[in-house]
Amino acid sequence: MSRDYASETTSVQTAQKLGLLPEEYQRICELLGRAPNFTELCAFSGMWSEHCSYKNSIKYLKTLPRKSPRVLAEAGEENAGLIDLGDGWACAFKIESHNHPSAIEPYQGAATGVGGINRDIFTMGARPIAQLNSLRFGDLNEPRVRRIVRGVVKGIGDYGNAFGVPTVAGEVFVHESFSQNPLVNAMSVGILRRGEILSATARGVGNPVFIVGSATGKDGIHGASFASGDLTEDSIKDLPAVQVGDPFQEKLLLEATLELARTGSIAGMQDMGAAGIICSTSEMSARGGVGMDIWLDRVPTRGGHMHPFELLLSESQERMLVVVHKGREEEVKRIFDKWDLHCAQIGVVTEGPLLRFFFNDQKVAEIPAEALVVGGGAPQYDRPFSRPAYQDDVEKFDPAIVPIPKNLRDVARFLISHPNIASKKWITRQYDSMVGTANMSAVHPSDAAVVRLHDTGKALAVTVDCNPRYVYCQPAQGALIAVAEAARNLAATGATPLGLTNCLNFGNPYNPEVYWQFVEAIRGMAKACKFFGIPVTGGNVSFYNQTQWADRSIPVYPTPTIGMVGLLEDPSWRVTLPFRTEGDEIWLLGPVTHDIAGSEYVASWHHIVHSPAPHIDLEAESSLHHLLRALARDHIVSAAHDVSDGGLICCLLEMAIHSGLGFDLQAPPPVRPDAFLFGEGQSRCVVAVPPHRREALLQQAHRHGTPALALGVVQGQHIRVWGEDWGPLRDFANAYEATWPRIMGQDNF
């Protein structure tokens, strides 16, 4: 006897068990004009989860600038933002978090994060050409944290490497607030011809609806709801809510999808990520102002009986929903057959507005598509917020009471071997950075990775950035700096920013102090984006990044990661990071500030947790970016590297270590020596210049109103500072390289 799914009743209690609030249950009843059955309630619980609905963030996200003449698809319109590259080409890019799955099951959590973000890109018809990631881990002295590191890195590597798209850049930051809740943010960048863009919109009443790719299983059911609650000691019981990735299927799906895109037989397509079939059917229908009839029993499954709610919510990976122009079904089947992938018609586009789901000819759910989605029925909240008490400590910071260390060389050694600054080669070596033969930075690194566009001969420059300590201390200023630094990385490379995607990782939004961090960070980000004229083309919000442990709740350091894409019209303009030639002069461009606040130096050497974010002047920052691009275009400098974590000395050491050439730092410190060497005041970049180009450099600096300070010269194999020999470069290089292998080598794997 078959179960009568249609008449399974629900109550407020059922709703609460599924993660919905009593008032949300009330709203669902009003939208439907009746109480939902269990299957329908499950649909709402997935779609109205924080993850899918952005219910606690959308109000503020709307304050971010979204437009520019180059924006082809604005935030929220498609699966990813789309930017015009000229020459008939466009670029789709997006960053997304997979924090909670990675906390529970680091390997699969991270792997499926990579898979998900790449699907967002190729579902638009774009071929991914570069991947990036931004990772946050806890205290590396904890074996548990190292286990997470090992799993996350292997997960990203195994998925991305097999998928065959190079991982070209990334960043890693460790702090104890991430100990139980790592952040795994994955970004993908793809390119496509402007005429071949696939839209995530259902069009054409009567058009068949297909599910393609992997078969559907019971993995990841309620994953979206899971990602929308705090991690607790019981979270390990949520293991089935974590999905399992199959990069091989994804690679086939990519090739089949792009082959299909070229046939013109697709009316619309969306990948299946969070909340699976219910998300893709409702979002595509709502965008198109249509409805759908879907027969859930026709979905290819991995075996075992699945209930309708499981089929609706399953987050099995490597699947797409495709609306095909009627009459062209055979073309679709032929291509998927070629690639040995499942391809099954499960429904049809109908006159709006209803989504109707059937199971063995029984109607099991009927919901207006609009009721489920952001901007439609999904709730939007404005949470109360309040300034956290620790802000008083931040404001009380007085640099005058911070003693200047006697031995500055020791501090430099300490900083260059700090896990946040030291070489991450232990991690990056596990990622294929060269497949695609387009990564121009694999051999010669730059502040931003440069990826060649084979079809136009131009190049993209891409980077990810965020210093969570700055954001924790001063959320608005910290988020503003994240945007500025990403743009500076592009400028140092010679590129012009086109747009950015953000991944907003915060604690529980129902905690007013966490919400204050969120609101402030958005304010700072919006200010920077407007100032630089860089549109936000989309991204992802991840709340609930905090762990309840016994009776304590620890929010993570707030981390609004910025992923930025820029264009290098002529790849020969590219400026690289390492010193190139002995005898080149070293110059500091930008203001020298009397600033140690917010630095790794203050936090880790002096153990001062609370100090403001470093100083930044947006006008000076912008002038610097224009100057750096002018220097690149005219081939004036031989190397450039922006001053960031670890300050000027770490910047110089990195330029030296990557080249094997030492330097002699001669400029007497215009401010207190520790601020000069270790301060992280913004809007600065170190460049190397051949002596015969010095005048050209100074003319350009003068024209842009950017201060230039002669620091010294590229010289020999030693580090010399103010007349003192700090020893062979090799010693610093060894310290820089040894940190991560030493830490990760403690475990016997």
Add this chain to the structure above:
Amino acid sequence: MPVKAGIVTFPGSNCDDDLLRSLSGLGYEVEKIWHKDSNLPKVDLVCLPGGFSYGDYLRSGAIARFSPVMKEVVRHAGRGGLVLGICNGFQILTECHLLEGALLRNENMQFICASVYIRCENSDTPFTRSLSLGQVLKIPIAHGDGRYYAPMDTLKALEDKGQIVFRYCTADGNITPESNPNGSLLNIAGICNRSKNVLGMMPHPERAWVDYLGNEDGRWILESPLKQALNLLNG
């Protein structure tokens, strides 16, 4: 007469387009071959590209050897036709017994992507005739299963017959344990068959052939069959 190369695409191959771009760029006439094809087009050189054929969930290359086109590839090799397997292609060549030995999980159990040095151990093969004996090349590797293994007697035979073509070395050409990235026996990075028309190598020459990649050492290998066919080499 143009020199023709065919590149086999298996499901999961991901270096096929890179190989195509490099071989075309160097002057070959290149076509792609679908793994389900049971006929091989008339080509001088068949290439098996890198990637993760069938996901490599079983032993790397173990399923790809059963692809329909592989029978023809083996026949092509038997006729003396040139076959080049890179990375996953090398693994497939050992699985289908065109080459001896096996590629095991890297010694450190991790995927490794890096630029490494290899030394030419035999410059008398169609793939190395541009090189001189002992010449050192810097070539990228990117693999999880690259540790070459073969029984002692096989290794000895490989050495005796000059079938070891490339070995991992230091920048100045010394064969040392430190220069061995994956634990391969005898630092082996590439071997050929007895008649020297089939070469398998873990490093990726197609990732180092043009200025914008910052390394052009791979040309030495990729151009060899072309130059030989065009009689541009002495002898």
